[in-house]
Amino acid sequence: MSDDVLLTLEELVLVCSVTPEWVRERVEEGLLPTAPEWRFSTIAVRRVRRMVALERDFDAAPELAALMADLLEELDALRARVR
Amino acid sequence: MEFKDYYQTLGVARDAAADDIRKAFRKLARKYHPDVSKEPDAEARMKEVNEANAVLSDPEKRAAYDQLGRGYQPGQDFRPPPDWDAGFEFSHRDAPPADFSDFFAELFGRMGARAQGQDHYAKVLLDIEDAFVGATRQIALRVPKADARGRVTLETRTLNVRIPVGVREGQLIRLAGQGAAGAGQPGDLLLEVHFKPHARYRVEGRDLHVDLPVAPWEAALGAVLQVDVPGGALNVRIPAGAQSGRVLRVRGKGIPAAPPGDLLLTLRVLLPPADTPEARELYETMARKLAFDARAAAGDGA
Structure with a gap:
């Protein structure tokens, strides 16, 4: 599913209540995909919210939160196909 | 409270x-x-x-x-x-x-009261139909407001928002100057669009998915059916020999945008109940005359 609504870093930070540093660290570690020129899709918004909640609620390491987000995204895709 | x-x-x-x-x-x-x-x-x-x-x-x-x-x-x-x-x-x-x-x-x-205006952010829930025809929606936002002593209460602010045609799940609508007022310029208000779940419609990106119930003869013989979609009705040709579960794509009839999405119709063949002597006889006639083996036709050999 392609989606051409892309957010800037500033918008992403606002919408997800995270700091720009939080985002930068995870992008540099390869845990959070970006579109070219530091733009973020609406799918990234959902991913960030999930990673934030997992890291906060369970003290999860960023890598673990990203792994969970991968699995949940796969679950989303499978659920959409089953529907 | x-x-x-x-x-x-x-x-x-x-x-x-x-x-x-x-x-x-x-x-x-x-x-x-x-x-x-x-x-x-x-x-x-x-x-x-x-x-x-x-x-x-x-x-x-x-x-x-x-x-x-x-x-x-x-x-x-x-x-x-x-x-x-x-x-x-x-x-x-x-x-x-x-x-x-x-x-x-x-x-x-x-x-503390904010010195500068800030961008604010809120989610809005829309009907899928709004994406097709556009709409003006009144939305109530709960905004934290600081009183003279610096304590915050949540105030309700009502805004009229014009929803553009072609809006999509997750899209942000920016309302300039509607964010938090501060000493300086007020910030912008960002609204994140979500659709309410709908009994018949499902949106994926720009595509609209709809289940289309059909009678066995409509699927077998082909038919032109009128399908209700947001913003009007559409005539759709069902090809002869269509099976249940087949997906028909009607190009350009999804969410209107540039380019527009597609309408995806999933055919669901519904069987008439065999609850009258006539209906039973029709089914029995088919059973006798068609020599149809569903398992063999499906090719799964089960």
């Missing part, structure tokens, strides 16, 4: 150690995790659990809450005494998350 018993929400004793509170919270966070929970009210419960944890996991907030809450029962009408928080120093004065309760906002929502 109702008094909230955060200890009850987390299921811990009033003298619980910080470690027990963390454990109880994690257990509940797992139970009500919105992605996996099977509980019907998981999202609402998760909000309550998050709110309770936000207070009880923070030693400053917990101490203030304990002092204040002495003698209150859950659900009892609650008014904080004036200046109750004078003796407490909160090291972080965040604006309360908008989905926390009024009770939380009243107790912990203190913060």
